[in-house]
Amino acid sequence: MSLFIASLNSGSNGNCYYIGNDSEAVLIDAGISCREIEKRMKKLGLSIRKVKAVFVSHEHTDHISGIPVLAKKYQLPIYITHATLLLSRIKMEKHLVMPFDAEKTITIGSMSITAFQKQHDAVDPYSFTIACNGTNVGVFTDIGKPCEHLIFHFKQCHAAFLEANYDETMLDEGSYPPHLKNRIRGGKGHLSNKQALDIFTSHKPSFMSHLFLSHLSKNNNCPDLVRELFNANAAGVKIVIASRYEETGVYHIQDIQSVDQAKIKTATIAVATSQLSFSFI
Numbered sequence: 001m002s003l004f005i006a007s008l009n010s011g012s013n014g015n016c017y018y019i020g021n022d023s024e025a026v027l028i029d030a031g032i033s034c035r036e037i038e039k040r041m042k043k044l045g046l047s048i049r050k051v052k053a054v055f056v057s058h059e060h061t062d063h064i065s066g067i068p069v070l071a072k073k074y075q076l077p078i079y080i081t082h083a084t085l086l087l088s089r090i091k092m093e094k095h096l097v098m099p100f101d102a103e104k105t106i107t108i109g110s111m112s113i114t115a116f117q118k119q120h121d122a123v124d125p126y127s128f129t130i131a132c133n134g135t136n137v138g139v140f141t142d143i144g145k146p147c148e149h150l151i152f153h154f155k156q157c158h159a160a161f162l163e164a165n166y167d168e169t170m171l172d173e174g175s176y177p178p179h180l181k182n183r184i185r186g187g188k189g190h191l192s193n194k195q196a197l198d199i200f201t202s203h204k205p206s207f208m209s210h211l212f213l214s215h216l217s218k219n220n221n222c223p224d225l226v227r228e229l230f231n232a233n234a235a236g237v238k239i240v241i242a243s244r245y246e247e248t249g250v251y252h253i254q255d256i257q258s259v260d261q262a263k264i265k266t267a268t269i270a271v272a273t274s275q276l277s278f279s280f281i
Contacts, residue, residue: 002021002132002135002175002252002254002255003019003020003021003066003130003132003135003137003159003252003253003254004018004021004046004146004251004252004253005017005018005019005020005022005106005112005137005159005166005210005253006018006044006046006248006249006250007161007210007212007214007240007242007243007247007248007251008027008032008036008037008040008041009031009036009040009243009244009245009247010064010141010161010214010215010216010242011034011215011217011218011243012062012215012217012242012244013031013032013063013218013244014031014032014036014062014066014244014249015029015032015062015063015141015214015215016028016029016030016031016032016037016066016135016219017029017139017214018041018046018051018131019044019111019135019137019139020050020051020111021109021110021111021132022196023109023110024050024051024052024054024108024109024110024111024218025030025050025051025052026051026053026054026055026111026130026143027051027053027054027055027059027111027279028054028055028128028130028158028161029049029054029057029063029064030054030055030056030063030064030065030066030067030070031057031060031061031062031063031065032064032065032066033065033069034066034069034070034073035067036066036120036273037066037114038068040246041269044083044247044249045250046250048074048269049074050275051053051074051076052076052077052108052109053077053078053085053098053108053117053183054067054071054076054078055077055079055113055128056075056079056080056081056084056088057077057081057125057126057128057141057142058084058087058122058123058124058125058126058142059084059087059122059123060122060142063142064088064090065168065248065261067090067092068090068091070090071092071093071096072092074091075096076096076267077096077098078092078097078098078104078148078274079099079100079113080097080098080100081100081112081126082099082126083123083124083219084122084123084124084125085097086222087122087123088096088121092212093269095152096206100115100214101115101271102115102116102117103115103116103125104127105157109128110132110133111131111132112130112131112132113128113130113131113201114128114129114131115127115128116128116129116130116150116153117142117149118140118142118143118147118149118150119143119144119145119147120143120186120188120189120208121141121144121183121188121189122142125142127139127140127141127149129141129152129153129156129157132202134255135158135253135255136155136156136157136158136159137157137158137159137161137223137253138153138156138157138159138160138161138162139160139217139247140153140160140162140163141159141161141163141214142148142163142190142215143163143190143191144186144187144188144190144191145187145195146187146195146198146212147198150199151203153197153253154199154204155201155203155205157205157207157208157268158205158207158208158209158210158254158255159207159208159210159211159212159251159253160207160210160211160212161212161214161242162191162196162199162200162211162212162213162214163190163191163213163214163215163272164191164192164193164196164197164213164215164216164221164226164230165184165189165190165191165192165215165216165217165220165221166184166185166190166193166210166217166220166221167192167193167195167220167221167222167225168185168192169219170183170192170219170220170222171192171217171220174217174219174220176219176220178255183219184217186221186241186274190215190217193221193225193226193229196213197229197233198232199228200233200237201233204235204237206238207255207256209237209238209240209253210237210238210240210251210253210257211230211237211238211240212225212238212240212241213226213230213239213241213242214240214242216241216244218244223241223243226241227239228240232251238251242247267269
């Protein structure tokens, strides 16, 4: 079974990522309003009734602002750690709060969601991978620096949302105060274009088909710059810029190797059937 993925919004003004199959879906973060999530999903032809849960990466406002209304309206389980819930001050019905632990897989229908810790200036931050019958998608944003966990999981992904927050020159020459510049490029801030490119070129698996460059800074980055940089090194991978202003399209992600094996099996059965039929003529 394959996965369908889209960014509903990506940036410091709100983050929300959709991953689903034919039967169910999850959202990673909900940092835009419930109304915007509904509107953008409808525009993409996605049913919000298929969404079975929301997974929260950390407590910053651009990742959680839509959760209270979304959870209440659709009675959605919200997977969130105790520490993140405490600092987020989200008000939710208790039965909708679902704690999770690092590296422990949660099953939603035929999808398996695994969280792992990341480097970011939040109390208990996580990245996520979503798997469905051999197809793997990762959501890797708000990362101060690459770690062995990130690299390990990135190597397993057929598609990934990967942060490319800032261009180093634009940040250096920009108007941000020194303390904010240091926070962004520090070990618990965000990934630069160069850091993201290094992860991609050094650890991209041969079966990766799509890369969504995510959480681009409004003031310290440029979508055209990022697109040109990654397209020059894409090696057949579809590069998508996840916008801070609108949703992306919906992309179909599947394990090509499994599809090829299924085609071979089907062809083999067809040949065998043909030969069997011929023997009775």
